[in-house]
Amino acid sequence: xxxxxxxxxxxxxxxxxxxxxxxxxxxxxxxxxxxxxxxxxxxxxxxxxxxxxxxxxxxxxxxxxxxxxxxxxxxxxxxxxxxxxxxxxxxxxxxxxxxxxxxxxxxxxx
Amino acid sequence: xxxxxxxxxxxxxxxxxxxxxxxxxxxxxxxxxxxxxxxxxxxxxxxxxxxxxxxxxxxxxxxxxxxxxxxxxxxxxxx
Numbered sequence: 001x002x003x004x005x006x007x008x009x010x011x012x013x014x015x016x017x018x019x020x021x022x023x024x025x026x027x028x029x030x031x032x033x034x035x036x037x038x039x040x041x042x043x044x045x046x047x048x049x050x051x052x053x054x055x056x057x058x059x060x061x062x063x064x065x066x067x068x069x070x071x072x073x074x075x076x077x078x079x080x081x082x083x084x085x086x087x088x089x090x091x092x093x094x095x096x097x098x099x100x101x102x103x104x105x106x107x108x109x110x
Numbered sequence: 111x112x113x114x115x116x117x118x119x120x121x122x123x124x125x126x127x128x129x130x131x132x133x134x135x136x137x138x139x140x141x142x143x144x145x146x147x148x149x150x151x152x153x154x155x156x157x158x159x160x161x162x163x164x165x166x167x168x169x170x171x172x173x174x175x176x177x178x179x180x181x182x183x184x185x186x187x188x189x
Contacts, residue, residue, distance in 0.1 A: 028165035070158075071165050087181050088157045 004061035016078050018107050019049035022064045027051040034086035035074045041093040047102055047106040081104045112140035113176050118168070125150050136180070144180040151153030152185040160184075 002008055013020050021038060025031030028047070030039050033051055042049050054061035061073070068075055068082050076083045078101060083089065092098040102108045115133040122131050122145070129149040136142040145164070152160045160183035165172045172179060 005189065065173070069162060071170070082158060084158055086159070091157070091182065 004063070007067055010064055010067050013050065013052055014080055017050040018079055018105070019102075020046055020052060020077045021049050021074055022052045022054055022077075024053070024055050024062070026053050031055060032073075034036060034072070037074060037086055038074045038089050039090060041098065043100045045099060045102065045108065046095075047108060078102070078107065113171065114140065115143060118143065118145065118176070118179070121169065121171070122147060122164060122167045123141055126163065136178075142178040143176070144182070146182045146184075148184050148186050152183055154185075157183065172178075 002011070010022075010109070011012070019042070021027070021035075021042065023030060023032075023035035023039065025035055027039050027043070030036035039051070047053065052060065054064065064073065064075060065071055070085060072085050074086055074089075076085075076089055083098075089098065092101070099108075115135055118133055119131045122129055125147045126147070128151070131149050132146040134144045136144055147160075147164055149163075151163060155163070161181055164181060164183060168176065169178075
């Protein structure tokens with residue numbers, strides 16, 4: 001437990017789901033191009049993920065930036081580890097590294 | 111609010127003096143930039159750590175005045 005109740009809520013999302021995307025909008029209806037790009041990459045790889053819509057929750061929207069020490073949204077977590085924002089995810093996806101990561105972590109079949 | 115490309119470059123170089131910085135104004139609107147940053151500081155660091163160094167150089171502007179900065183970082187090619 002941390003001193004910050006928002007951090008505890010963020011941590012429990014990350015602990016409770018193998019793949020979590022903190023995003024603007026929902027996986028079905030992303031509300032921002034960057035969130036849509038990451039959603040598209042995950043969907044294309046057939047990775048199941050939990051989308052946390054920060055537009056629905058102002059505390060998480062601000063808290064996640066401090067929690068990760070990362071100024072922007074979306075933010076992708078895999079098995080408790082911060083993988084990156086839109087640029088890093090796109091770069092990894094295009095290089096095939098994201099697929100490797102999901103296999104390594106046992107999120108998708110190798 | 112928009113930021114000048116030169117201001118972005120200056121801030122990055124204040125924190126990472128050896129950095130090679132290339133900035134593109136993607137839409138010509140002073141609001142959507144792409145930055146390519148190469149610095150010896152990045153050697154041995156993950157992409158996340160490299161980006162965090164650049165974001166911290168921008169001192170809180172990323173996500174605020176600076177709405178969109180597509181970032182690509184790399185360590186210099188070893189010579």
